[in-house]
Amino acid sequence: MRLPFDALTELLGPALLVILVGALATTASASNEGYFLNALVSVSVVVAIYVFVGISGVLSFGQISFVAVGAFAAGVMSVPVESKKGVLTSIFPFLRDHSVGNVPSLLLAAALGGAFAFLVGMPLMRLSGLAAGIATFAVLEITHNVLREWDKIGPGATTLALVPETTGALQATLGALVAIVVAFLYQRSRRGRLLRASREDPAVARSVGVNIHLERLLAFTLSGALAGFAGGLYVHLLGSITTEQVYLELTFLTLAMLVIGGLTSLWGAVIGALAVSGLDSFLSRAEQSGVHVVYTFNLWEGTRLVFLAAIMALVLIVRPSGLTGGREFRLRRIPWRGRWAGASPKPPG
């Protein structure tokens, strides 16, 4: 694959931004660090969703299923064996008697997420439009229902606790970088470009011999693997998790991040995740103790969600193509002279 300069900036923009956030996390106070780490894990999740939804143009409400599977796989398998006997009493003996380390648990999460997505995707990738949206949503419901009720594979409706909290600044940053690099390589690859072309015009793509079903399945599987991986990062960040944390709210929030950033670009996924997480953190702090930036922002208790939702709705109404306009990060030569000379670059009209 040839990577021209433009392509590299497309990767470097998001990557450097994530590294910057990771660096800020290490300098932040202990109480603030969590916000940065959360933002970085959000980046992983949103990039995973982007790999399918953004590139294929097919709406999916199901990607959080793979985050959930990854989170619980990584979580259950990395709780130390001696603690498991006490907390996960009804689980299959095989799962109870084995544990793995941090990195293997993340790989396991990715593998399971990918495998699950592949299985689900085989029949579902024939659908598009609202039918695809609802069918993938059904997958989310089933996944949630099974994870919540079947206590032989996990904690069921109780909290899974005692998961090693290994997602610190380094792991969160590396994790987000892995997601970004994988997404970048995929969207730059021949297959990724074919799928994107099919998004613009499925009929034409089909007529030139693109197997849309196969291409979508591939993207769905890749997205599932990245989502599982992100789920692993998430559970290692939280240390304890319930099925409700990887269900509807996370689905809506992460989709909103993607759309707010700009549905059709990797840069949009990263910007959306960071912007919404950042806003949420800012509002949380403002609600708890006030934030001082030039002026002291103090929120009336309980109004954080009101502001968050209102600002998200407002951004979508004012900028429906997202903060990035759905475009990739680019370094442009800024038309200084034009600007200072006051000459409009557009012809008068």
Place this chain on the structure above:
Amino acid sequence: MPEAAALELDEVEVRYGSVSAVRNLSLRVGKAEIVGLIGPNGAGKSTTLHAVMGLLPAHRGEIRLHGQPLRRRSAESIARAGIALVPEGRRIFGDFTVEENLRLGLAARRKGYMGDPLAPAFELFPVLREFRRRPAGALSGGQQQQLAIGRALVSRPDILLLDEPSLGLAPLAVDGIFKAFTEIREVGTTILLVEQRAQRTVALASRTHVLVGGELRMTLGPADAEDTEKIIAAYLAS
């Protein structure tokens, strides 16, 4: 001072994104006049009608109805101001009955009309009265075109814009609708007729403009109708 034309386009340019489909187009249609607009596929004929109707913004220039600029008005308000478009492909509502389709045309009718509101359609095309309870989708192509024209007429428009009304019709049906155009003009309605049947249009209209590649190429009068070579030359020369 001359009386304002019923419809007037003044150096109009229409764009799709950054591509301009119609450039520097000026034309006048006087009251109760039929003016033709012909040209090869992709010449910008439909684009012109869409711009008049407010479905597309004019990037430059001005479109005036009875001397009043139509700038920035929506299609629905232009329809209610007295311009009716019979769109390319007819766009009838196939699941609705013939009568329901006609009643939709009343949405744009201005106040002050008495009697059977659907009369303008039924008088011109009696078959519509006969089939008024049938689903419109079950009509023949020619009847559907009559329905589309009838639906435009019940709004009692000052100006009727027709986009390739003869498209896909059998010769006899074509005769029928061309005859109808004359009758429509006789009651005082102005017609801007976009057509591919160049010769018939030139013969019918007071003036026929030839549009090629978005620009006005030449204007023909009824006398040119027999001059096949001149018409062909107007189409082809580039």
Place this chain on the structure above:
Amino acid sequence: MSVLASIDLNTLGDAFGLGAIYALMAVGIGLVFGVLRLVNFAYGQLIMAGAYTLAYTTSWPVTASIVACFAVVVALSLAMDRLVFRPLRSSSPAVMLVTTFAVSFLLQAVALIIDLRDGTLGEVASAVAPLNQAITVGGVDIRKVTFVAVGVALGALVALALVLARTTIGLHTRAAASDFRTARLLGVRANRVIGFAVVVSGLLAGAVAVLLTVQNPFVQPAFALEDTIVVLVGVVVGGIDRLWTATLGGFAIGFVSVLVNAALPTDQTIFLPSVVYALVIVVLLLRPAGLFAWGRRAAMERV
């Protein structure tokens, strides 16, 4: 079959009752989708607002309380159209949908603040509760609300069908739902048609608020949220492109949920959602344009 033995008249009554309520919601969602091509995820919060109104006006005469409920819901529905739907009209379906998520969260967050003023979560709407009593029909107890729900649903659907078929605004609304561009070209007033759809959809949400609070008088911010999600699923499964297929879809998913719940062995009812959603997937795979959408397969490439 032994599973079917567990379905008695009582269950059937419940199934019709829930199906009727879901059918009303499906019409409310389907009408707005028809004219705006917008899936309104925040529809449930209209119902929630109505339910809170009923709760906060419990001390009023029942009729006044119900009128207040309708007024609040319709006003909110119109406000939603003006502030959110209208600016979004030219946006992509994904953006519209996600914006309605945000609106849904916004309204829930606002409700939470209002609700928590008294220090407890949740309010009780008890004025309409008497409808929940059972009456005996042929030796079987069926709750009054079941009859009311089925009656209200049938009445509302027939009335709406008449308005759509016989009146000018109905004709214009149908035309707009089938081809908005051509409708506008003919002079159909977009704002009037959309306003009509939004008001009717609000009225339906008000009726649903009353019916749901009868069954479950405990109102909290997530009230009707789950029902809305289920109805949205039903609407798409039934066929969102047409009002009547959407309505049938809503009815079917309510009806089937109750029956499946009754048919499952007691220790398996926890897996009810999985069974229902597995059915949903199967139906979507077999009939992607909608279960009831005969011969109209290609219309789904919209979102």
